[in-house]
Amino acid sequence: MSTIAITGASGMVGQALAKSLEADGHAVRRFVRGKSATTASEIAWDPASGLIEADKLEGVDAVVNLAGENIAGARWNAKVKERIVSSRVDSTRTLCQALAKLERKPSVLVSASATGFYGDRGAERLSEESPAGVGYLPETCVRWEAETRPAWEAGIRVVQLRIGVVLSTAGGALAKMLTPFKLGAGGVLGSGEQYMSWITLTDLVAAIRFAIDNPTLHGAVNAVSPQPVTNAEFTKSLGAALNRPTILPAPAFALRLAMGEMADALLLASTRVEPARLSQAGFNFQHPELKTALAACLG
Numbered sequence: 304m305s306t307i308a309i310t311g312a313s314g315m316v317g318q319a320l321a322k323s324l325e326a327d328g329h330a331v332r333r334f335v336r337g338k339s340a341t342t343a344s345e346i347a348w349d350p351a352s353g354l355i356e357a358d359k360l361e362g363v364d365a366v367v368n369l370a371g372e373n374i375a376g377a378r379w380n381a382k383v384k385e386r387i388v389s390s391r392v393d394s395t396r397t398l399c400q401a402l403a404k405l406e407r408k409p410s411v412l413v414s415a416s417a418t419g420f421y422g423d424r425g426a427e428r429l430s431e432e433s434p435a436g437v438g439y440l441p442e443t444c445v446r447w448e449a450e451t452r453p454a455w456e457a458g459i460r461v462v463q464l465r466i467g468v469v470l471s472t473a474g475g476a477l478a479k480m481l482t483p484f485k486l487g488a489g490g491v492l493g494s495g496e497q498y499m500s501w502i503t504l505t506d507l508v509a510a511i512r513f514a515i516d517n518p519t520l521h522g523a524v525n526a527v528s529p530q531p532v533t534n535a536e537f538t539k540s541l542g543a544a545l546n547r548p549t550i551l552p553a554p555a556f557a558l559r560l561a562m563g564e565m566a567d568a569l570l571l572a573s574t575r576v577e578p579a580r581l582s583q584a585g586f587n588f589q590h591p592e593l594k595t596a597l598a599a600c601l602g
């Protein structure tokens with residue numbers, strides 16, 4: 304049985320991952336921010352100031368880095384955007400500098416990134432070989448991934464997991480969409496032609512565990528289902544899954560008015576990402592297709 308340390312452990316993905324690992328008998332050490340550790344299995348840290356209880360990382364087998372302020376938590380302005388960046392860059396730096404100095408280093412670090420790395424790319428099929436896009440989210444992801452450098456320079460296998468939109472009723476985009484869709488107020492966003500690369504929470508947890516266990520994986524790895532869909536297809540499928548009409552479109556100008564810059568970056572950008580490396584490594588998706596994925600999520 305292994306010991307796995309998780310940053311961002313209280314989040315949607317962290318909670319599901321910890322539960323899955325513990326159910327299989329692994330030991331989980333959770334990073335906690337802004338308070339002291341109350342048990343040996345908690346690791347206190349303050350990512351912004353570089354404080355970290357590094358001795359509790361000695362001898363752990365794997366580390367999963369999921370820390371980061373919610374990107375859709377507040378309307379973007381210069382301050383919020385800086386917080387979104389620093390909550391990822393500072394925490395990854397603090398973590399990786401500490402990992403590099405350990406006497407008994409973990410064999411692997413799985414560090415979150417996002418398909419936002421690729422930016423707004425129309426219908427272009429994007430694999431891990433594709434270059435970064437332009438704009439705030441791609442630049443954030445590039446900086447975030449770059450902070451893993453001390454860990455891989457110290458000989459730790461590093462997987463930068465470029466995660467797509469995570470589907471779960473526990474949180475994130477799907478949970479936010481459920482109320483309007485259930486009320487029959489769901490509809491296509493903008494042109495509806497923009498691609499959305501998604502993965503169920505169940506498959507993401509399995510992909511993280513696969514990345515921990517599979518020594519052939521390193522560097523960027525896309526964590527998305529093999530079947531990205533356009534927003535129009537997603538809207539139709541969610542409406543059908545909930546048995547509700549989806550006839551009320553949200554024009555791009557209205558979204559921009561309501562959400563500002565976030566509308567373009569998060570709702571109107573088109574990112575069609577393929578899980579090339581996971582597929583090559585033999586990862587089996589439990590929910591490769593949207594209809595069955597939504598049915599599983601909505602239970």
Ligand SMILES: NC(=O)c1ccc[n+]([C@@H]2O[C@H](COP(=O)([O-])OP(=O)(O)OC[C@H]3O[C@@H](n4cnc5c(N)ncnc54)[C@H](OP(=O)(O)O)[C@@H]3O)[C@@H](O)[C@H]2O)c1
Pocket residue numbers: 310311312313314315316317334335336350369370371372373390391394415416417418466467468469470474475476
């Ligand atoms: N959900 C998605 O659709 C999606 C898509 C692409 C990428 N990702 C990435 O995957 C990771 C996990 O996602 P998630 O959905 O589980 O996110 P989440 O529910 O928002 O959880 C992220 C966790 O990060 C920690 N955190 C919050 N603010 C922080 C700050 N200022 N500094 C350091 N840590 C902070 C918190 O954990 P503690 O309080 O325990 O420290 C929080 O629970 C995130 O990095 C996210 O960007 C998610």
